[in-house]
Amino acid sequence: MDAVEAAFAAWPREGFLPEGERRRAGYDGPLPIGDGQTNSQPRTVADMLRLLDVRPGQRVLDVGSGSGWTTALLAHLVGPTGSVTGVEIVPALVEFGSANLAATGQPWASIRRATPGVLGLPDHAPYDRILVSAQPASLPQALVDQLADGGRLVIPVRGTMTLVTTSGGEVRESHHGSYRFVPLV
Template sequence: MDPVTAAFDATPRRDFLPRGVRRRASYDGPLGIAAGQTNSQPRTVDDMLRLLDVRVGQRVLDVGSGSGWTTALLAHLVGSTGSVLGVELEPVLVTFGSANLAGARRPWATIRQADPDVLGDPGGAPYDRILVSAMAESLPQALVDQLADDGVLVVPVDGVMLRVTNPGAVVTAHGHYRFVPLR
């Protein structure tokens, strides 16, 4: 089994949804979680994780961690020798996502409150991989700057999924997607 499929099998979406939405966990579309945010469509998350190409032992930043599902999936991919930091602006989702992540028992992953004036985690950079689960209007240079020399950033920008690789910030486009706005 490939690593992304194994991560999905080990991290049921249902466990990261509000109680009233869990019956719809198998729906391949976004589901509302709180504060106007969504738990992303599974097919989209699968696409993003495959583009990100996460490896065991890497340091990963999850921007817009929401329900904690992507943070937990990333934690499965990096294994206990890696680390994942999820950052989330909405306080209610920091609490919800952190509780969900605790249930996944992957202590090498955490979620913390994002600073509304700072994109990502420049103080913790560089990161091997950065996943963004919100739509940017343009390529966020602040996140490109947080990549390690051989790092990869996956971010939806103006409706198109971009994969940015270092060195040189090489950008490739990978289909059209819709997300909540990156703030």
């Protein structure tokens, strides 16, 4: 079992869905979590986490944390020597996701409300890894600027899963298939 499979086993999707959707947790597709947002398809989440290549001890930013599931998975991957901060723009989902995350007993992870008009948490950067679970029309430079040297950003830009890596001031971009996501707001 690889690290991503172990994270999925530790934190099943069911615990991060609204009560009425929990019976559908095994469905390999997006499920509604309220306010027009979704809990992403498990296979897509696994693909994104593998591209992100999270390691123990890293600092991770989870943009669009929604129900808290990806934040919990990331927290499992970084372990107690790392840290994960989720940001979410929808107040009801900040509350829902925070409660779900608290139930995992991983105090090195948290979810906070995103500041309208600000992507990520630039005042707390840099981050080793950034995961974005919503789709922008173009690659946001504001998030690229929050990456540490040697960092990785995974984001579905215009429906194409994009991996951005940094090394010695150089930024590289590669593309890894087509996906559908809710818009990044």
